[in-house]
Amino acid sequence: MKLQTLLIVEDNASFGRSLVAALESQVPDVRLVASVAEARQALESFSPSALLLDVCLPDGGAIDVIAIAATKTPVPHILAMSSEAGPEQAFLLAQRGVRAYLQKPFPLAKLEATLGALDELVDEVPAPLSHALGRESLPEIEERTRRALVNDALARGNGSINAASRILGVSRQTLQHILRRQRAS
Template sequence: MDQTLKVLVIDDDFRVAGIHASIVDASPGFSVVGTARTLAEAKTLIATFSPDLLLVDVYLPDGDGIDLVGTSNIDAFVLSAADDIKTVRRAMRAGALGYLLKPFPQKRLVERLDRYVRYRHVLSGTQGLSQDKIDQATAILNGTQAPVTVSRSATEQLLLDALEGQELSATEASEAAGVSRATAQRRLAAMASQGVIQVRLRYGQSGRPEHLYSKPLL
């Protein structure tokens, strides 16, 4: 996925919002389009920037963040200190893709963002989805191993072996596996779309970002 995903952070504590925004901005493939402290500010920023993802607190000065999740028609993670069952279930019913209890370590949000990129990658394109694809996307988002229902070809297995314990570009993977770069790139992209491996973008000084492939940690 080459496009940068736009994120809106919504939290009434500007310091917390700033921390979350800095984590998002440091994550490859994401950019923060703004931070909002109220529902009114959030709605204005949504209309202005059309974000791809919301990071929403529950309790805001002028309303309820979960209501925004349910009405915005935008992917969202709820980030809240509220740990009661009623609130968590209400967030899930509203369509939240995940619920993170504050405070949480930085790596937890980084991990959720990584899963979200992979989830979007599987659910990209214009063709209809098979049940396997839907199951894979759900498994990736929930941090479980996506089911693999097709056997790996010899070439794919060579690439998987090359990725063992390391992150490689298509060129590096092709050299390690002993296959052509075009073949490696094609097979790696296919396995990433199936959730078998994960992909992230590395931004250099200039030019297009480079895709890096790795096996997900189980």
Template sequence: MKLLIVEDDADFAAALARAMTKRGAEVALAHDADEARDEGERFAPSHAVVDLKLPGESGLKVVEQLAARSPAPAIVVLTGYASIATAVEAVRLGARHYLAKPANADEILAALMRDQPDAALEVSPEPLSVARLEWEHIQKVLNEHDGNISATARALKMHRRTLQRKLDKRPPKAD
């Protein structure tokens, strides 16, 4: 397995690289979208782990560019800012799976190796909280406006600074 890890947190990227190397992967690292493009060309990965929130361009752009390669690598999006809207968009752009942080190396490896959806995965019996529903709706509208904060704030009829404060916080728990 030739694994490209695209992660802006250098410590987490290094730890994940060590763990994947121990599991037999040849690993290359990139810390932003430009490095990911360059490493994608040079390294020709068979698999990739892409952080959603990167400096500059979104990890979704990286997913789109990697998925356009031939052959396309198996891509897992890993993020601390999980939302249904970004998960759907990541899969639509070519990601195989989408994992919320924290995820350990074994979970990431299992997601990379799965080539079919898993109908046996558990579905939570609890509905989403109101705070989580708000977060999901904001992410959906933000995605519809290509990440433009001002346009999203106008669409939500919300002050731009209020929206920015909400986006700077971690997403509420899904339950």
């Protein structure tokens, strides 16, 4: 994968600058912030392809930044790094969409390989869907997923069917048909 944009959220200034210096020859637009507040501000005007997050930040943590990033369209690929997080926290991060976890200190080659493998990581089944495998039939999973996506698109479109249909990439008529089927079931 050739990343075009990367936002690094790291509160250790010298380590953050080292990451930027190491990656700016490979990623055209690398930006560095040091807190949840700075990440929130950066994400208001910047849509990175990926986020590289320190798990522990002075005003919160990676979970806070992930929640902010989840509002972006498209949602950026998320990688986490820490010298302090344990297995439980790494598992929680994975449930929230973190694609890879790097234990600090890590060699630059490992970070480069992880960033390069993002395309392959995207093809994994998201955790909530994977959990349903074997417990629900494929049509049940499809219906639940469709319902969630339609509801999310309607919420993002402030209840407008026209806006939601644009978000979903379907015609207004198709969305109306889906909504009628949902109401009938």
